[in-house]
Amino acid sequence: MGYEKVLRGKIVQDRVFDGEIGINNGKIEKVVEGKNILKSDSIEDxxxxxxxxxxxxVHVHCFSNPNEGFTTTSRSAAVGGVTTFLDMPYDLPNPVNNVAFFNDKVKRLEEESVVDICLWGTISKTGGLDQIIPLAEAGAVAFKMSTFETDSYRFPRIPDDEILKAMELIQETGLIVAFHAENDEIIVSLIDEYKKENKVYPRAHNETRPPVSETTAVLKLMEFAKWTGVKLHIVHVSHPRTVELIEYFKSTGVQVTCETCYTYLLLDVDDLDKHGPKAKINPPLRHREDVDGLWKHIMEDHIDLISSDHAPWEEEHKVKGNDNIFLAASGMPGLEIIAPLLFSEGVTSGKITPEKFARLMATAPAEKFQIQNKGSIKEGYDADFAIIDPTQSWEIDEKRFNSYSKISPFNGKIVHGKNIASFVRGEKVYDGENVLVDPGFGKFVPGFAYKEENQVRG
Structure with missing residues (x-):
């Protein structure tokens, strides 16, 4: 039997083996061990x-900075081997907290993206509970909320009584509810104190968001999840103590998962001193021993997955914090570099195996968020691949990012391992140098509770 396309190489899933993948109609039709077995007029070895x-x-912000958008973000993803991403709902000017905004975003996605995208939903600070079921049926992949107030409209702190009611409704859908978990009262009070004392140096960002501001917020949410039965996910975990608490609650039957970000595994608070606003993220970078503790949890399978928290700000939003760290925007671009950096630091260095890397970066995210036909090299799944050449070394150049944001504390870093090709549904979208498809190739991937009759496009 012939195939439209065959890929050969070292296939990574539960093990690594020399093999071939037969592709038809954008799907993986056959996976075999060995070479010169599958037939095709189009073979890529x-x-x-x-x-x-x-x-x-699972953690990308296309529109927190509206200058970014789907096209530049998805091109960044293709270059980095990210073939599916989940876009957060905290868009400017309007957060995705109702079905009308959601449907508009789906339409825009399918006009502008070059990779496949799932969309998060959220709720307004109060009075938004009636949108949860409709958003789930419209195709939201999960719901995101916060215990910290970044903006009262766009990115609000949800009151506890609303969180409990929301969790009960989300539990009915079978979807995940995820949280930016930081203790608003502790942080706001400390920042006020520091500003009054003119303690506005870069490390002040770390000092005003101590680990207890993360752990106390997470504890509350896990107890809420205990009593509502909802699937809870904690985003951007920055401290090993948080993971320890999550492991305890897991042992009592609470359905809770967590992610950390590449930044918390590759940088520490000294980088905040060194790079200033470039390295400002929320939660903040921690101490070197905390970074080591997170790696230990990675190796012990206590952290479910790794994300980028791609939050692209141009230089003008960062440099305003040069003399006062509290004035700088929080976040940095990451889609283009997360996989190569983690491959270099994790696999090339020997910390983790290629199989574990595949699980953290592809299989687990797809499984935890119930994204059908993504994240695994299995027959019947979408033919989505990232191909990394471990022999190639290269230097990160922030000015060459596809993202609108061209500032990174990783600028100039030598990376060992390069993504040389990305495939989405059997189509090569990146060849190691150039993005090969036009905006509009990417597709909306609906969430688990999607009902087609409730998705109105255009």
């Missing part, structure tokens, strides 16, 4: 390069 399932990034 990647030899010793590693063929990973296309990476899935």
């Amino acid at each position: 990647y030899e010793s390069a590693l063929i990973f399932p296309g990476f899935v990034d």
